[in-house]
Amino acid sequence: MLLHQITQFLETIAPACLQESYDNAGLLTGNASMHCTGVLISLDCTEAIVQEAIDKNCNVIVSHHPIVFSGLKKINGNNYVERTIIKAIKNDIAIYAIHTNLDNVLQGVNGKIAQKLGLQNVQILVPKKDFLQKLVVFCPKENAQQLSEALFAAGAGNIGNYSECCFISEGIGSFKPENGANPQTGEIGKRETVQQSRVEIIYPEWLKGQIITAMKANHPYEEVAHNIINLQNKYQAIGSGIIGKLAEPVEEIDFLNKLALVFSIKAIKHTTLLNKKIETVAVCGGAGSFLTAAAKAAGADVYVTADVKYHDFFDADGQLLLADIGHFESEQFTIDLLFELLSNKFPNFALLKTSVNTNPVVYYVL
Ligand SMILES: [Zn+2]
Numbered sequence: 001m002l003l004h005q006i007t008q009f010l011e012t013i014a015p016a017c018l019q020e021s022y023d024n025a026g027l028l029t030g031n032a033s034m035h036c037t038g039v040l041i042s043l044d045c046t047e048a049i050v051q052e053a054i055d056k057n058c059n060v061i062v063s064h065h066p067i068v069f070s071g072l073k074k075i076n077g078n079n080y081v082e083r084t085i086i087k088a089i090k091n092d093i094a095i096y097a098i099h100t101n102l103d104n105v106l107q108g109v110n111g112k113i114a115q116k117l118g119l120q121n122v123q124i125l126v127p128k129k130d131f132l133q134k135l136v137v138f139c140p141k142e143n144a145q146q147l148s149e150a151l152f153a154a155g156a157g158n159i160g161n162y163s164e165c166c167f168i169s170e171g172i173g174s175f176k177p178e179n180g181a182n183p184q185t186g187e188i189g190k191r192e193t194v195q196q197s198r199v200e201i202i203y204p205e206w207l208k209g210q211i212i213t214a215m216k217a218n219h220p221y222e223e224v225a226h227n228i229i230n231l232q233n234k235y236q237a238i239g240s241g242i243i244g245k246l247a248e249p250v251e252e253i254d255f256l257n258k259l260a261l262v263f264s265i266k267a268i269k270h271t272t273l274l275n276k277k278i279e280t281v282a283v284c285g286g287a288g289s290f291l292t293a294a295a296k297a298a299g300a301d302v303y304v305t306a307d308v309k310y311h312d313f314f315d316a317d318g319q320l321l322l323a324d325i326g327h328f329e330s331e332q333f334t335i336d337l338l339f340e341l342l343s344n345k346f347p348n349f350a351l352l353k354t355s356v357n358t359n360p361v362v363y364y365v366l
Contacts, residue, residue, distance in 0.1 A: 001035065001036045001346065001349055002032070002033060002034065002035060002036065003027075003030060003031070003032050003033070003034050003035075003036055003060060003094055003096075004032035004033060005346075006036065006039060006060065006062070006096070006342070006346070007026075007027060007032060007096055009341075009342075009345050009346075010062070010096075010098055010338075010341070010342075011101075013102075013105065013107065013108075013341055014098055014101040014102040014104070014105050014108055015101060015204075015206045016101055017101075017205075017206050018100070018101040018104045018105065018131075018206075018238060019099060019100045019101040019104075020100040020104075023066070023069075023099050023100045023101075024066045024068055024069050024070070024071075024097065024099075025066055025097045025098055025099040025100065025101050025102075026066075026096070026097065027094065027095075027096050028066060028067065028068050028085075028095040028096065028097055029085060029088045029089055029093065029094055029095045030059075030060070030088075030092070030093065030094020030095065030096075031094070034059070034092075034094060036059060036060045036094075036349075037057050037058060037059045037060075037350065038053075038056065038057055038058035038059065038060070038349075038350035038351070038352065039058055039060045039061075039062055039342065039349070039350065039351050039352070040052060040053045040056060040058040040060070040061050040062070040352050040353075040354055041061075041062050041063075041335050041338045041339050041342070041351065041352065041353050041354060042061060042062075042063045042064075042335065042353075042354040042356070042358060043063065043064045043065060043328060043331055043332065043334055043335055043354075043358055044063060044064070044065045044067070044358035045061050045063040045065070045066075045067040045084060045088075045095050045097070046067070046080060046084055046356075046358055047080060047083055047084050047087055048356045048358070049061060049063070049084075049354060049356055049358065050084055050087045050088050050091065050093055051087070052354060052355070052356050053091075053093050054091050054093070056352055057350075058093075058350065058352060059091075059092055059093055059094060060093070060094045060095075060096065061088070061093060061094070061095045061096070062096050062097075062098065062338055062342070063095065063096070063097055063098075064097070064098060064099055064102065064109070064331060064334045064335075064338075065097065065099060066097035066099055067081055067084050067085065067095060067097070068081065068085065072085065098338070102334070102337075103240070103284075103285065103286070104128065104238055104239060104240065105237065105238060106122070106123075106124060106237045106238075106242070108337070109285040109286070109331055109334050109337070110241060110242040110283055110284060110285055111242060111337075112333045112334060112336070112337040113242070113283045113285055113304070113330065113333065114242050114244050114281075114283055116262050116263075116333055117246075117258070117259075117262060117281060117283070117304075118246065118247060119242070119244030119245060119246065119281055119283075120244055120245050120246075120247060121244055121245055122242050122243070122244035123236065123242065123243055123244070124236060124237065124238065124239040124240070124241070124242060124243075125239070125240060125241030125242055125243045125282055125284070125291055125294050125295060125298060126239045126240045126241055126291060126294045127234040127235055127236050127237075127238060127239040128234065128235055128238045128239040128240075129232055129233070129234050129235070130205075130230070130232070131204050131205055131206075131235040131238055132202055132203070132204060132205070132230075132231040132233050132235050133202065133203060133204075133205050133208060133228055133229060133230055133231060134200060134201065134202045134203075134228075134229040134231055135151070135156065135199075135200070135201050135202075135203065135211060135212075135215065135226060135227070135228055135229075136198060136199070136200050136226060136227040136229065137198075137199050137215055137219070137224065137225070137226040137227075138173055138196050138197070138198055138199075138225040138226070139196060139197055139199065139219055139220070139221070139224075140185075140194065140195070140196060140197070140220060140221075141170060141195045141196060141197045143197075143218075143219065143220055144168050144197035144199055146218060147199055147215065147218050147219060148166045148168065148199055148201065150214045150215070150217070150218035151166070151199070151201050151203075151211060151214055151215060151218075152164045152166075153214065154203075154207065154210045154211050154213070154214035155203060155204075155207040155210065155211065156201045156202065156203035156207070156211050157201050157202065157203070158202075158203075159202065160236055160237075165201070165202070166199060166200060166201040167199075167200040167201075168197050168198070168199050168200075169197070169198045169200075170195065170196070170197050170198070171195075171196060171198060172193055172194070172195065172196070173193070173194055173195075173196035173225070174191055174192065174193045174194075175191070175192055176189065176190065176191040176192065177189070177190075177192070181222065182222055183222065184220050184221055184222070202231065204235065204238075205230075208228070212228075240284065240288075240290075240291055240294075241282055241283065241284040241288065241291045241294065241295070242282070242283050242284070243280065243281070243282045243283075243295070243298050243300055244280075244281060245279055245280055245281070246278065246279055246281060248279075249277035249278060249279040250277060250278050250279075251277060251278070252273045252274065252275070252276070252277070252278055252302075252321055253273070255278040255281075255302060255321075256268055256270065256323065259304065259323060259325055263325050263326075263329045263330070263332070264329070265325055265326060265329050266363055266365050267363055267365070268323055268324070268325055269308065269313075269323070269324040270321060270322060270323040270324065271313055271316040271320075271321055271322045271323075272318075273321065274318065274320075274321055276301065277301070278301040278302050278321070279301055280298075280299055280300045280301050280302075281300060281301065281302050281303075281304065282294075282295035282298060282300035282302070282303045282304070282320075283303075283304045283305065283330075284303075284304075284305045284330075285305075285306070285330040285331040285334070286305075286306055286307065286327050286330060286331055287305070287306060287307035287327065288303075288305030288306065288307070288308075289305065289307070289308050289309065289312040289315070291303070291305070292305075292312065292315045292316065292320075292322060293315065295320060296316075296317070296319045296320055300320050301320055301321065302320055302321040302322075302323060303316070303320055303321070303322050303323070304323045304325060304330070305322075305323075305324065305325075305330065306324055306325055306326050306327040306329070306330040306331075307324070307327050308322065308324040326359075326361060327361070328358070328359035328360075328361065329359075335353050335354065336353070339351060339353050
């Protein structure tokens with residue numbers, strides 16, 4: 001197994017281009033062409049995790065948080081980040097981080113939290129714009145069906161829970177082959193008019209390369225007339241946070257108990273109870289204060305997140321229950337998620353979940 005087989009697969013789930021601009025997800029140490037002896041999956045990558053990888057004969061660490069986040073100018077071993085990188089490089093350990101790109105997909109970090117809470121009808125809380133493109137391609141009428149099938153197979157035509165979506169219309173196309181052309185129909189120097197189909201289909205922009213390749217491979221013409229259009233539509237499957245509904249409404253205190261049980265936590269920081277039942281639940285693993293307004297606007301009864309600062313609790317403003325369950329705690333199931341994704345794809349490969357608890361926060365409970 002080569003490392004790039006693992007990273008390429010993970011990027012079909014959470015493409016690297018979906019990471020936020022401040023992020024540093026991707027391959028941090030190691031080379032994509034190296035042979036993997038085993039993969040250790042963790043939430044954070046620390047010296048203890050690198051040691052665990054060495055001890056368990058894993059030369060690849062897949063972690064959610066990138067150990068190198070805002071860049072390193074010196075690598076002297078003066079802090080835990082530098083020491084972790086030195087230890088990884090000295091021991092030929094590759095570190096791959098799958099961070100906000102995994103936060104931003106429906107089946108990612110927040111999808112897993114929603115699953116653990118039993119949420120139904122889950123949707124992205126704040127879908128992102130600018131990730132959808134439309135291909136418009138013109139072809140002979142008799143080729144339209146085969147061409148659209150090839151585009152579906154390349155990943156185009158998915159809208160929400162629908163696949164194989166496209167629009168085909170018909171019209172008259174004209175062209176005049178010039179010297180040097182090798183036309184499928186028509187003659188050099190003579191204008192030709194033919195019945196053509198116009199095939200329109202959408203796709204996420206990161207699939208553009210393979211969509212265009214499929215288009216050219218399945219089109220009879222030497223020159224393929226086509227347009228690529230950037231759409232402003234929101235992409236429902238990509239964005240921040242998730243919102244969904246419980247199977248039935250529960251009392252606030254019962255919901256908090258459920259949080260404590262599911263996430264194995266002894267303390268929850270939350271705003272004043274509002275004495276109304278909880279049915280609609282918004283979640284965002286990790287630091288999610290930036291979504292409180294969106295959770296309110298979407299009608300959430302509770303917003304479950306972490307790293308909420310004192311003043312940010314005021315933003316709940318009596319409109320929802322805001323619950324901070326801790327950063328590590330909120331994202332702990334990301335390890336299971338990555339393990340499930342990788343073990344389904346590579347069932348016979350050595351995959352391990354870390355047994356090191358990397359949470360830097362501990363609670364003193366009376
Ligand atoms: Zn996080």
